[in-house]
Amino acid sequence: MHIHAKNVTHTYGEGSPFESRALTDVSVSLAPGSYTAIVGETGSGKSTFIQHLNGLLKPTAGSITIGKTTVKKDTKQKELYELRRHVGMVFQFSEHQLFDETVLQDVMFGPLNYGATQTEAKERAIRYLTLVGIKEADFNRSPFELSGGQKRRVAIAGVLACEPTVLVLDEPTAGLDPIGQQEVMELFSTWFKEEASRSIVLVTHQMNQVLTYAEHMLVFKEGALITEGQPLDIFLNKRMLGVDLPDALRLLKGAEEALGVTLSKTDTRLEAVADALAAALKGERDVR
Numbered sequence: 001m002h003i004h005a006k007n008v009t010h011t012y013g014e015g016s017p018f019e020s021r022a023l024t025d026v027s028v029s030l031a032p033g034s035y036t037a038i039v040g041e042t043g044s045g046k047s048t049f050i051q052h053l054n055g056l057l058k059p060t061a062g063s064i065t066i067g068k069t070t071v072k073k074d075t076k077q078k079e080l081y082e083l084r085r086h087v088g089m090v091f092q093f094s095e096h097q098l099f100d101e102t103v104l105q106d107v108m109f110g111p112l113n114y115g116a117t118q119t120e121a122k123e124r125a126i127r128y129l130t131l132v133g134i135k136e137a138d139f140n141r142s143p144f145e146l147s148g149g150q151k152r153r154v155a156i157a158g159v160l161a162c163e164p165t166v167l168v169l170d171e172p173t174a175g176l177d178p179i180g181q182q183e184v185m186e187l188f189s190t191w192f193k194e195e196a197s198r199s200i201v202l203v204t205h206q207m208n209q210v211l212t213y214a215e216h217m218l219v220f221k222e223g224a225l226i227t228e229g230q231p232l233d234i235f236l237n238k239r240m241l242g243v244d245l246p247d248a249l250r251l252l253k254g255a256e257e258a259l260g261v262t263l264s265k266t267d268t269r270l271e272a273v274a275d276a277l278a279a280a281l282k283g284e285r286d287v288r
């Protein structure tokens, strides 16, 4: 689905003594089938912005169109029902939203809520629980008996089982161990690649994730969108934005400076950079 934000402004508590502006005039278009990362320092408005993507928040000025739905200040709740079917949200610590008696029932809840039959909902729950790596033996356990990482996977299965077209991820790997983080990111990547129309909007503080997965990047600062573009381009050329460097690029830049060479940036996976560095070091030794 096309996402088109036009001068989106959001002021919490508008008109009250506690009024605080979190977003100012954000305009951006995200194409269907795109993988976009949103980065920016803490409090820059990332979470506020993405909550507009399924109408959890409405702009206090401006508008945002997602597919066929336009969300404005006066949009009624019932107009957002259709939108929420298509935009799945995985919040930070999404496992806190688990509530049902069994893992299976928890994942079936969303599809049932959106009109699927029991049989359909069960089929989907089994499919997505399997996809996220939950074993059949755990399907009838209480979600609260599972480990933190397993709970997170069940919560993700619950979102995927609603079969969204757009997946909005707010720091989805927060609190997971490094292997768990990678597995969860790979899961989203697999889901994304399955159908060309699917989109992901990822909010993260982890620049390695941005470089590895995202094709497009938005940088927020103090509630404004200050730049957007290809992650590699922004990381290499726009250092003044205060964006941290991913590990692979930090290694590349450090090596270039130390060795006085220019290394290829066509493959920015950490392993590829390490290989390029090893080759450059070998070359340096040959010169000596």
Ligand SMILES: Nc1ncnc2c1ncn2[C@@H]1O[C@H](COP(=O)(O)OP(=O)(O)OP(=O)(O)O)[C@@H](O)[C@H]1O
Pocket (backbone or CB within 6 Å): 012, 013, 020, 021, 022, 040, 041, 042, 043, 044, 045, 046, 047, 048, 049
């Ligand atoms: N419910 C709320 N009521 C009032 N102010 C809020 C509320 N939620 C967020 N804010 C304020 O809005 C601003 C933007 O917050 P937001 O959570 O969107 O930032 P963020 O970029 O997602 O930050 P982080 O990286 O820390 O999650 C901050 O100043 C924050 O204090």
